[in-house]
Amino acid sequence: MDVKRIFNKGLDLIFPPKCIFCGQIMRIGTTFEMCTDCSANLPWITANACVKCGKPTGLNENKMLCSDCKNAGHLYARGTSVFAYTGMVKKALQRMKFEGRKRYAIVFGFLMAQQLKKMKNWPIINIVAYTPLHKKRYAKRGFNQAKLLANEIAKHLKYTLAEDILYKVKNTPSQSSLARGQRQQNLYNAFRLNTKIDVKDKNILLVDDIYTTGTTVNECTRYLKAAGAKGVYVITVAIGKGR
Numbered sequence: 001m002d003v004k005r006i007f008n009k010g011l012d013l014i015f016p017p018k019c020i021f022c023g024q025i026m027r028i029g030t031t032f033e034m035c036t037d038c039s040a041n042l043p044w045i046t047a048n049a050c051v052k053c054g055k056p057t058g059l060n061e062n063k064m065l066c067s068d069c070k071n072a073g074h075l076y077a078r079g080t081s082v083f084a085y086t087g088m089v090k091k092a093l094q095r096m097k098f099e100g101r102k103r104y105a106i107v108f109g110f111l112m113a114q115q116l117k118k119m120k121n122w123p124i125i126n127i128v129a130y131t132p133l134h135k136k137r138y139a140k141r142g143f144n145q146a147k148l149l150a151n152e153i154a155k156h157l158k159y160t161l162a163e164d165i166l167y168k169v170k171n172t173p174s175q176s177s178l179a180r181g182q183r184q185q186n187l188y189n190a191f192r193l194n195t196k197i198d199v200k201d202k203n204i205l206l207v208d209d210i211y212t213t214g215t216t217v218n219e220c221t222r223y224l225k226a227a228g229a230k231g232v233y234v235i236t237v238a239i240g241k242g243r
């Protein structure tokens with residue numbers, strides 16, 4: 001056993017790998033921190049999702065638009081999520097963001113990459129982008145969870161990550177604190193695009209942690225499309241339930 005492995009084993013004994021969802025201590029040497037119990041019981045999105053945003057519709061058909069998408073006319077092309085935003089997934093995402101659990105991105109990013117491999121009729125992705133945090137919010141949190149996820153996805157699927165292609169110029173209140181009707185107004189003119197990165201005729205994967213009404217990813221899409229992007233495809237870890 002080499003020094004690095006002994007060192008890692010030592011770390012595992014002090015900080016044993018734990019399932020990111022339930023906290024169960026896992027076998028020493030485990031690098032993928034999701035236990036089999038959680039794997040069997042988490043709210044995976046399987047069938048019957050909205051064909052546009054990927055929200056579970058609860059309908060029997062898989063080709064329907066949810067009522068949000070029917071009304072909103074989103075600018076992005078297609079979206080998908082790994083989980084419904086509920087229960088242990090919701091709690092894990094909150095810990096990731098507000099308790100600094102950056103390593104959760106390893107599990108989530110891998111699952112997102114797996115999800116992307118399953119998508120039918122999606123084009124070849126040219127660039128991976130992510131929703132930005134305002135610099136004040138970034139300074140407070142120390143990281144952007146969407147960027148960590150995008151980085152993992154890019155690594156697994158050998159995509160090109162466009163760092164800081166979008167940035168946020170307005171430090172807006174959290175979208176989750178607002179009613180549906182206020183969300184678009186809140187983000188009006190809130191983003192800018194780094195024009196040094198060429199997006200013309202490119203298909204872009206836009207990564208975020210949570211999708212609720214789609215306002216954030218839609219506003220980001222507006223800038224990418226205005227700069228000539230061909231299509232914007234969205235993936236999030238989790239998505240709120242459809243109406």
Ligand SMILES: [Zn+2]
Pocket residue numbers: 019020021022023024034035036037038039
């Ligand atoms: Zn677990």
Ligand SMILES: [Zn+2]
Pocket residue numbers: 050051052053054055065066067068069070
């Ligand atoms: Zn939808």
